[in-house]
Amino acid sequence: MLETVASVAIPFILAGLGGLLSEQTGVLNISLEGCIASGAFFTALLITLGVPAPLAVCGALASGALLGLLLSGIHMGLKANLFIAGMGVNILVPSLSGLISNGVLGHKGTIRITGDYNLSPFTWLMIPLTLLLTFIIHRSNFGISFRAAGVAPRFLSERGISPNRVKTSALSISSAMASLAGAFLAMRIEAYVPGMSSGRGWIALVLVWLGFRHPLGILFSAYFFSLIIIISNITLGNLPFTILKSLPYIAALTAFIIANARQHSATKY
Numbered sequence: 001m002l003e004t005v006a007s008v009a010i011p012f013i014l015a016g017l018g019g020l021l022s023e024q025t026g027v028l029n030i031s032l033e034g035c036i037a038s039g040a041f042f043t044a045l046l047i048t049l050g051v052p053a054p055l056a057v058c059g060a061l062a063s064g065a066l067l068g069l070l071l072s073g074i075h076m077g078l079k080a081n082l083f084i085a086g087m088g089v090n091i092l093v094p095s096l097s098g099l100i101s102n103g104v105l106g107h108k109g110t111i112r113i114t115g116d117y118n119l120s121p122f123t124w125l126m127i128p129l130t131l132l133l134t135f136i137i138h139r140s141n142f143g144i145s146f147r148a149a150g151v152a153p154r155f156l157s158e159r160g161i162s163p164n165r166v167k168t169s170a171l172s173i174s175s176a177m178a179s180l181a182g183a184f185l186a187m188r189i190e191a192y193v194p195g196m197s198s199g200r201g202w203i204a205l206v207l208v209w210l211g212f213r214h215p216l217g218i219l220f221s222a223y224f225f226s227l228i229i230i231i232s233n234i235t236l237g238n239l240p241f242t243i244l245k246s247l248p249y250i251a252a253l254t255a256f257i258i259a260n261a262r263q264h265s266a267t268k269y
Helices: 001-025 032-048 051-077 081-103 121-141 141-151 152-157 163-189 200-210 215-235 243-269
Strands: none
Touching: 001 032, 001 121, 001 141, 001 200, 001 215, 032 081, 032 163, 032 200, 032 243, 051 081, 051 141, 051 163, 121 141, 121 163, 121 215, 141 152, 141 163, 163 200, 200 215
16 A cells, blocks of 8 residues: 555645746746646657667656757747646647648547566665755755745846746746656556546646645645545545646645745735
């Protein structure tokens, strides 16, 4: 049971930690959902084309990083609303995946992959990864730059560092981590299925706030949330599917409102 909870939590942890990185710079990565889908799609596609699994995962990471750059360009370059830009990326990914799949494989929809993927070591690798990220955010110059970009951009500018460049880097890394979550999902079920992200990106955003914007808080929140999911699948199986599927989006909307209220309060004072 414990290992099952830890395994279910992996996508939430990866995407949640990625969301935290961008949030530290003052930019909430709304595109996590699309990045998870992108990572799953490109992992399955590349493996189907004969690419070794490790390189396929690297391809998934690259797809996420590019989506982060795209979101940064739309939001900071074109001055588009962050929420609308992020939603645009979330809508773009499934459509683009269908086009690529149809052009390369000759069909849309599910992409099945086969292979002996030993994912067990990754189950408990999340704990040292979280500890490492905690050190990076709170003890390294890298983390200081990220946090300064969110709360004191002038501090960076006076030292010749572009706050927007730091935010772009954060979005790119954040999106790559979410894509890694998608790659894990695809390899775990040995397939890419349209819509397989199933709100995990939105839940990851919620975990950033449930975890008090701290890596360890996100880790424990992800484990708790995964336990609730497993229990609900067993005990609430009779509830309408539409109700269960809407819960992550309701929670994500609530978190987004809280984030905006907090940002408005900080600006006011």
